[in-house]
Structures are given as C-alpha cells and as structure tokens.
Amino acid sequence: MKNIIGIIGLLAVLTGCNNSDRKVQQKDELKEQSLSKEKESHSKESEVSKDRISKEEAVKLAMKQFDAYLPKILKTYDDGVIDLQDPHVGDFTGDGIEDVAIYWNIAPEGGNALIGQGLSLYKNDGHTVKVIAGYEPDYLFAFDTIKNGKIIVEKLEYTEEDGRCCPSIKTKHALTIKGSKVY
Numbered sequence: 001m002k003n004i005i006g007i008i009g010l011l012a013v014l015t016g017c018n019n020s021d022r023k024v025q026q027k028d029e030l031k032e033q034s035l036s037k038e039k040e041s042h043s044k045e046s047e048v049s050k051d052r053i054s055k056e057e058a059v060k061l062a063m064k065q066f067d068a069y070l071p072k073i074l075k076t077y078d079d080g081v082i083d084l085q086d087p088h089v090g091d092f093t094g095d096g097i098e099d100v101a102i103y104w105n106i107a108p109e110g111g112n113a114l115i116g117q118g119l120s121l122y123k124n125d126g127h128t129v130k131v132i133a134g135y136e137p138d139y140l141f142a143f144d145t146i147k148n149g150k151i152i153v154e155k156l157e158y159t160e161e162d163g164r165c166c167p168s169i170k171t172k173h174a175l176t177i178k179g180s181k182v183y
Helices: 002-051 055-075
Strands: 080-090 099-108 116-124 129-135 141-147 150-157 169-174
Touching: 055 080, 055 099, 055 116, 055 129, 080 141, 099 141, 116 150, 141 169
Parallel strands: none
Antiparallel strands: 080 099, 099 116, 116 129, 141 150, 150 169
16 A cells, blocks of 8 residues: 555656646747747848938938038028038937938128028938928027937027127027928
8 A cells, every 4th residue: 555655656746747847848938939039020120220221321311412402592592602511310200210400501602600590301211311391490599419309409699798709698499390390
C-alpha cells in the first residue's frame, strides 16, 4: 500500500512538474510572438521612415519653391531686395512630420531698413513639401521658435527712447494656422 501511495505521489509530482514546464514553455512562446510582432512593427515603421524625405531635403524643396515665388513677393515692395531667408524646421501641422517655415525680410536696394517681412509656411507630408500659408503682419516681428506644434514669434515695438535699430518691447505670440490663414 505504501508503495502504491508512493508511486501515486511520484506521478503527481512528475505531472505537476510537467504542467509547470508546459506553462513556462507557453509563456516563452507568447514572449517570442510578442517580440516578433514588435520587430515586424518597427520594421514597417522604419520602411515608412526610409521612404520619407529628410529634414534637409524638405528644407531644400521649400527653399526652391520660395525662390520661385520670390519675384511675386518683391513686386509688392518697390525697389525692395531680399535681405534674409532663414528656414526653420518643426512640426506645426500636428502630423508628427517636421514642416518648414521660412522667415524672410525685404530691404530697400542699397539700404538697411526693413520694408517688409513675413513667414512662408510649407507642410511636409513625408514625400514633398507644399506651401500652405503666408504670414505678413502689419507690425514688426522676429521669428522665435517652433515648439509644441506652434510657431512662436515676437512682436516688436519701440518706446520713445529706442533707437531705430533696437525695439525694446517684445511680446511673444503663438501663431494659429487655419486653412491658408495665419494669425
């Protein structure tokens, strides 16, 4: 009788170990499947990002489009010449892809005053860039940054004591883009 109980006990222990091994094996298989799916997902993401244009390429495309449109901008400013073209990169359309904003200003030929300035905004869809809006306010401003999906500019104003070169009142303003309007 003791032998039968001993054999049953031994079988119970072996069965329990076998079930335990099976559970560990199932967990390992689930981990492997999860890792495999994760690798597959990263592989697909990297394939998509491989097809995307780089930030540098997006800037080149935007600058090329800006240069082509520049004569039309200059027509609105008598005797004006481009004084500055400064591209900035950041996601201001909220799609996770870095867009391009070109800050520019116009000066009179042979002079050093500003007679016009603005921003040309280009949406990057990952394959090309397309102009979506222009910003030419009726006040002096400076480009600050693209942060948290917003373009930040500084509105510049003069006090009576300020020299023409140096407005001392600077107010930060986050631009809002709706369709082709920027304000």
